[in-house]
Amino acid sequence: MIQVSQDVPNNANNAPLDFSDPADVIIFIVLPVLFIILYFIWRNKKKKKP
Numbered sequence: 001m002i003q004v005s006q007d008v009p010n011n012a013n014n015a016p017l018d019f020s021d022p023a024d025v026i027i028f029i030v031l032p033v034l035f036i037i038l039y040f041i042w043r044n045k046k047k048k049k050p
Contacts, residue, residue, distance in 0.1 A: 017024050 019025055
């Protein structure tokens with residue numbers, strides 16, 4: 001029998017994402033896209049300033 005530490009992530013406690021849950025959609029889709037858009041806006045404003 002293999003012992004798995006409680007603090008170490010393993011495949012037994014991973015569940016697939018449930019996209020019917022609004023929190024999962026916001027955390028894994030909306031926020032990353034928002035950060036990417038804001039990064040490009042920030043980069044363009046930084047390039048325009050001398």
